[in-house]
Amino acid sequence: xxxxxxxxxxxxxxxxxxxxxxxxxxxxxxxxxxxxxxxxxxxxxxxxxxxxxxxxxxxxxxxxxxxxxxxxxxxxxxxxxxxxxxxxxxxxxxxxxxxxxxxxxxxxxxxxx
Amino acid sequence: xxxxxxxxxxxxxxxxxxxxxxxxxxxxxxxxxxxxxxxxxxxxxxxxxxxxxxxxxxxxxxxxxxxxxxxxxxxxxxxxxxxxxxxxxxxxxxxxxxxxxxxxxxxxxx
Numbered sequence: 001x002x003x004x005x006x007x008x009x010x011x012x013x014x015x016x017x018x019x020x021x022x023x024x025x026x027x028x029x030x031x032x033x034x035x036x037x038x039x040x041x042x043x044x045x046x047x048x049x050x051x052x053x054x055x056x057x058x059x060x061x062x063x064x065x066x067x068x069x070x071x072x073x074x075x076x077x078x079x080x081x082x083x084x085x086x087x088x089x090x091x092x093x094x095x096x097x098x099x100x101x102x103x104x105x106x107x108x109x110x111x112x113x
Numbered sequence: 114x115x116x117x118x119x120x121x122x123x124x125x126x127x128x129x130x131x132x133x134x135x136x137x138x139x140x141x142x143x144x145x146x147x148x149x150x151x152x153x154x155x156x157x158x159x160x161x162x163x164x165x166x167x168x169x170x171x172x173x174x175x176x177x178x179x180x181x182x183x184x185x186x187x188x189x190x191x192x193x194x195x196x197x198x199x200x201x202x203x204x205x206x207x208x209x210x211x212x213x214x215x216x217x218x219x220x221x222x223x
Contacts, residue, residue: 002155032211041117041203041214042156087155097163098144098207103155 001025003090003104011110012078020073020107022088031064031071032089032101035082042087045073078111085109117215119204125221128194134218136187136204144168145187146212147179148203156203162187194222 003024010018022031030049034042046057048064048071059076075082085108089101117138126132136145144163148156161169162181170179176198178190187204199222205212 030210034214039216041216044211044213047210095168098146098161098168099210099212100161100169101158101212103157106153106155 002102003088005086005088005104005107007107008105009108009110011112012082014080014111014113015077016111018075018078018109020075020086020088020109022071022073022090022104024069024090026069026090026092028064028066028069028071028090029093030091030099031062032091032099033062033071033073034087034089034103035084036087037084045086075109078109080111080113083109083111117204117206117213119202119215119218121218122216123219123221125223126191126194127223128196130194131190131192133191134189134202134204134220136189136206136215137185138206138213139185140206140208140213141184142206142208142213143184144207145181146205146207147187147189148205150201150203150217152200160189191220194220196222198222 003022006021032047033045036042061074064071085106088104120135147159150156159173160179165181176193180188201217201219203217204215
């Protein structure tokens with residue numbers, strides 16, 4: 001069963017902040033965040049591991065609450081380039097040499113000037 | 114070179130045709146993946162190859178046949194597909210904790 005993301009869609013003006021949530025019904029080992037623009041490859045943003053810390057770079061950060069089986073992606077001072085569909089990818093266990101990801105339902109983000 | 118290259122970009126095929134999708138990476142990654150993505154849906158894992166051996170088959174119908182001839186190349190052979198198989202097929206590779214994706218092959222089955 002795939003993780004559920006909220007909101008399904010959000011429209012922002014440039015410079016505004018957004019939070020995207022990812023909730024799983026299963027215990028998680030890791031959460032991966034990707035952004036996909038229309039017609040393009042999904043691009044890796046960051047990974048959060050069980051027992052790890054909150055991560056971030058530039059104006060994008062994320063947190064992972066293992067007990068609640070949830071992760072959140074924080075976008076601050078949004079830029080036009082942030083537009084796209086955001087997916088969380090979850091792992092329920094560690095695999096050697098590869099990742100078995102189940103992607104969430106997706107959140108469509110549109111940043112307008 | 115941090116690219117995963119997929120060919121062709123677009124493919125139209127009939128239900129009786131046989132075709133192949135190709136994926137190539139030259140990053141030295143030892144894990145490669147096939148995903149299927151329907152419009153406005155998340156990617157769904159189909160197959161995982163690790164060190165050129167099939168590690169995961171997510172109960173994919175036999176009309177999809179993966180092949181990993183070497184560590185840089187991944188193929189997906191298609192035969193007797195159904196119209197519901199029309200989708201974007203994404204390839205990815207990894208060495209470490211995250212995956213690099215190609216832009217995909219958009220497949221239409223008539």
